[in-house]
Amino acid sequence: MANQSVLEILEEDECLALLDREPVGRLALSAGALPVVLPVNFTVAEGTILFASAPGLKLDAAQAGVVACLEVDGYDVLSRGGWSVLATGRLAEITDPQRLARARDLPVSPWAVPDADHYIELPIQLLSGRRINRLQGGAT
Amino acid sequence: MKPLESDDRSEMNVLDVDECLVLLRWEIIGRLGVCIPGQAPSIVPVNFVVDNATIVFRTAGGEKYDHLLGQPVSLEVDRFDWYRRIGWSVLVQGVAEECDEADVAELPLSPWAPGTKPHAVRIVPTSITGRRLELTMPPTDSRAYL
Numbered sequence: 001m002a003n004q005s006v007l008e009i010l011e012e013d014e015c016l017a018l019l020d021r022e023p024v025g026r027l028a029l030s031a032g033a034l035p036v037v038l039p040v041n042f043t044v045a046e047g048t049i050l051f052a053s054a055p056g057l058k059l060d061a062a063q064a065g066v067v068a069c070l071e072v073d074g075y076d077v078l079s080r081g082g083w084s085v086l087a088t089g090r091l092a093e094i095t096d097p098q099r100l101a102r103a104r105d106l107p108v109s110p111w112a113v114p115d116a117d118h119y120i121e122l123p124i125q126l127l128s129g130r131r132i133n134r135l136q137g138g139a140t
Numbered sequence: 141m142k143p144l145e146s147d148d149r150s151e152m153n154v155l156d157v158d159e160c161l162v163l164l165r166w167e168i169i170g171r172l173g174v175c176i177p178g179q180a181p182s183i184v185p186v187n188f189v190v191d192n193a194t195i196v197f198r199t200a201g202g203e204k205y206d207h208l209l210g211q212p213v214s215l216e217v218d219r220f221d222w223y224r225r226i227g228w229s230v231l232v233q234g235v236a237e238e239c240d241e242a243d244v245a246e247l248p249l250s251p252w253a254p255g256t257k258p259h260a261v262r263i264v265p266t267s268i269t270g271r272r273l274e275l276t277m278p279p280t281d282s283r284a285y286l
Contacts, residue, residue: 035174071183084183
């Protein structure tokens with residue numbers, strides 16, 4: 001069967017709009033040379049990706065300033081189409097008191113982790129996105 | 141719509157391997173996490189199937205494929221309900237291996253992305269872990285309704 005789809009590269013502003021719309025993304029980082037992919041409840045504020053974390057893998061990575069990426073996607077099983085956006089940067093813990101105070105007002109508390117009082121940012125250094133569009137109809 | 145502030149009304153539970161495999165078998169899209177040494181980690185959505193507790197997906201050839209083989213990789217799947225703030229996620233960690241075409245010919249693998257994907261890759265898991273966030277029972281009122 002011919003694969004009736006086309007791949008579209010998304011513009012940066014469309015990638016940002018999609019990032020802005022999604023409440024949950026997946027963070028990938030290297031932990032002991034192994035890639036780990038973790039869902040995070042994040043938001044985009046002040047041009048950076050922001051999320052809260054309790055002590056653990058993500059906070060350790062932020063304090064070490066490791067390079068990580070955050071992915072968001074959406075897809076439709078019926079039309080076999082979808083999109084994904086990948087943002088890459090260097091993780092950092094937010095320690096500036098003013099920024100911390102602003103971060104605490106953002107809707108980024110991890111679900112079921114009430115003691116997550118550290119805030120981590122992923123400044124977007126690279127941003128890319130793609131969409132798979134299914135071609136309608138087909139050859140006659 | 142503002143989500144329920146349910147941080148104190150939901151709890152995190154750990155899934156066992158069998159539960160994770162059941163969830164994996166239901167899903168057709170996973171996120172492949174790759175950390176090539178000296179490069180930034182990346183995540184790519186892939187169409188995958190579960191084959192005897194391993195993960196199989198197809199990919200195009202080229203540099204990406206060459207870097208993948210023999211490397212530690214992750215596959216993540218999840219479902220979340222933003223309004224209720226519940227959901228689950230499963231993480232498979234393992235090593236990517238080349239597959240014999242004959243071994244995977246019968247598998248229902250049909251990538252959505254355009255172009256030919258001549259190579260089948262198998263992730264042989266070294267660990268399969270999962271978590272489920274669920275609502276705890278709401279406090280019951282001792283004054284029953286009926």
